[in-house]
Amino acid sequence: MNLPVQFPPNPEVQNPKFREFISICAHLCPSGAKFSRFFWLSGIRISDLSLVILCLLIGGRTLAETAAPNAAEDVRVTTAKKILADYQAGEPRNHRVLHVAYFCPADRTPAPDYQARLGRVLDDISGFYAAQLRQYGLPSDGIPLARGTNGSLIIHLVKGSRPAAEYSEAKSADEIRRDVRQVLAAEGIGLRTNHVVVFTRLGNYDGTNTSHNSPYCGMGDCHSGFCWQFDSELLDPRQLENANQWVQDHQYGHINLGRYNSIFIGGAAHELGHLFGLPHNAEAPGELLARGHALMGDGNRHFREELRKDGPGSFLTLAHALRLVSNPVFSQVDKGLAESWHGTVTDCRFDAPASGYLKITGQYKSNQPIYGVVAYVDPDGGSDYDAVSYAGTLGPDDSFSLDLAPLPRSKKPGEIRIVLLCVSGQHLNAGAVGQLRRRYTVDSDQRIVVESPAAEPAPKAAS
Numbered sequence: 001m002n003l004p005v006q007f008p009p010n011p012e013v014q015n016p017k018f019r020e021f022i023s024i025c026a027h028l029c030p031s032g033a034k035f036s037r038f039f040w041l042s043g044i045r046i047s048d049l050s051l052v053i054l055c056l057l058i059g060g061r062t063l064a065e066t067a068a069p070n071a072a073e074d075v076r077v078t079t080a081k082k083i084l085a086d087y088q089a090g091e092p093r094n095h096r097v098l099h100v101a102y103f104c105p106a107d108r109t110p111a112p113d114y115q116a117r118l119g120r121v122l123d124d125i126s127g128f129y130a131a132q133l134r135q136y137g138l139p140s141d142g143i144p145l146a147r148g149t150n151g152s153l154i155i156h157l158v159k160g161s162r163p164a165a166e167y168s169e170a171k172s173a174d175e176i177r178r179d180v181r182q183v184l185a186a187e188g189i190g191l192r193t194n195h196v197v198v199f200t201r202l203g204n205y206d207g208t209n210t211s212h213n214s215p216y217c218g219m220g221d222c223h224s225g226f227c228w229q230f231d232s233e234l235l236d237p238r239q240l241e242n243a244n245q246w247v248q249d250h251q252y253g254h255i256n257l258g259r260y261n262s263i264f265i266g267g268a269a270h271e272l273g274h275l276f277g278l279p280h281n282a283e284a285p286g287e288l289l290a291r292g293h294a295l296m297g298d299g300n301r302h303f304r305e306e307l308r309k310d311g312p313g314s315f316l317t318l319a320h321a322l323r324l325v326s327n328p329v330f331s332q333v334d335k336g337l338a339e340s341w342h343g344t345v346t347d348c349r350f351d352a353p354a355s356g357y358l359k360i361t362g363q364y365k366s367n368q369p370i371y372g373v374v375a376y377v378d379p380d381g382g383s384d385y386d387a388v389s390y391a392g393t394l395g396p397d398d399s400f401s402l403d404l405a406p407l408p409r410s411k412k413p414g415e416i417r418i419v420l421l422c423v424s425g426q427h428l429n430a431g432a433v434g435q436l437r438r439r440y441t442v443d444s445d446q447r448i449v450v451e452s453p454a455a456e457p458a459p460k461a462a463s
Contacts, residue, residue: 102114103202128314192223210248292311356446
């Protein structure tokens with residue numbers, strides 16, 4: 001980009017927002033701060049959001065996760081990889097895989113070409129996860145799938161006792177899970193020690209109209225997980241680029257087959273995230289244009305849409321990539337699972353020197369090595385779909401720090417959650433929603449004010 005040599009002076013140089021912005025940039029992104037100050041002094045009027053994006057594009061340390069991963073590996077990733085490698089060295093592989101079941105109601109048979117199609121669906125999702133982890137520098141071969149000796153996907157067929165019309169999204173999850181458990185138990189696969197996805201033959205298509213009456217949710221942790229999807233003859237990653245054929249979906253209206261598959265293959269990728277222990281989260285402000293939609297937020301509806309040039313697509317945030325990499329399905333190591341993990345955060349300090357920025361420092365105690373720390377800022381009213389995640393750094397003597405910027409745009413009060421990442425992956429357990437939780441409000445200067453500890457509600461299955 002060519003810039004003029006001279007610019008008129010900017011009379012707004014003393015604007016307090018400018019001073020606050022520069023103070024944040026100087027702390028998090030020194031080179032970006034110099035350039036943002038240059039543009040402001042030069043008289044170019046740029047919104048706060050544009051300044052943030054500018055600093056990120058110029059270089060230096062990223063603000064939270066608002067830029068695509070740099071070619072140079074992030075120190076948070078380097079630290080995590082070394083701690084995990086040291087802990088897992090010499091350990092045998094556990095050979096864990098994702099098991100696949102296919103549920104048919106009493107009056108239906110599997111959808112056409114189901115085995116090959118679902119093989120392609122899960123291979124595509126596995127490739128997505130592998131690519132997302134690798135782009136941060138984290139090792140991954142994706143999701144290991146149960147396969148036969150010929151390499152084809154193993155799918156366990158389960159027959160229901162009732163016709164399709166008697167099943168519902170809201171009420172049939174437990175019944176279907178019980179039926180799946182019986183079939184898998186006969187094959188020596190227990191639900192308490194394995195990760196299982198079931199596709200139900202409860203997707204409906206009459207040649208024009210589509211709908212489903214299947215449970216559609218997931219839950220899980222480092223030990224086991226379970227999620228429910230539906231299958232339809234339309235579900236196929238080969239159709240992701242199809243913008244010429246159209247269907248009328250009961251929920252999403254008149255959409256092309258490409259968008260249909262983005263939504264429902266993306267939905268499967270999202271629910272598998274829950275199966276492996278990931279919560280919801282949203283992309284940070286400014287991140288949408290640069291990277292797309294967070295998979296564990298509304299990214300399930302935008303999966304692979306970039307193939308049709310419909311949008312930027314979906315991505316896995318750094319915080320979630322770090323959380324996921326120690327799940328035993330991904331790490332292929334079971335070390336530490338038999339030992340109950342206990343981790344606490346102590347001496348935590350919250351500092352908000354400027355609007356849109358919060359710094360957290362503290363100490364931790366743990367009976368297993370800690371390889372990272374993440375935080376969520378979750379405004380009230382959006383469940384946790386709008387919770388923005390941040391990855392922090394570990395310091396000497398069991399210390400940590402988190403730079404939370406940019407913060408969510410919402411001015412509502414909410415909750416901050418801090419999660420330590422332990423080497424055995426037990427931070428993924430449903431009860432380990434965080435080692436520290438604090439309510440916060442936003443004051444008249446748009447600064448975060450952290451309050452006393454919040455009561456911890458019981459965790460629920462995500463959808």
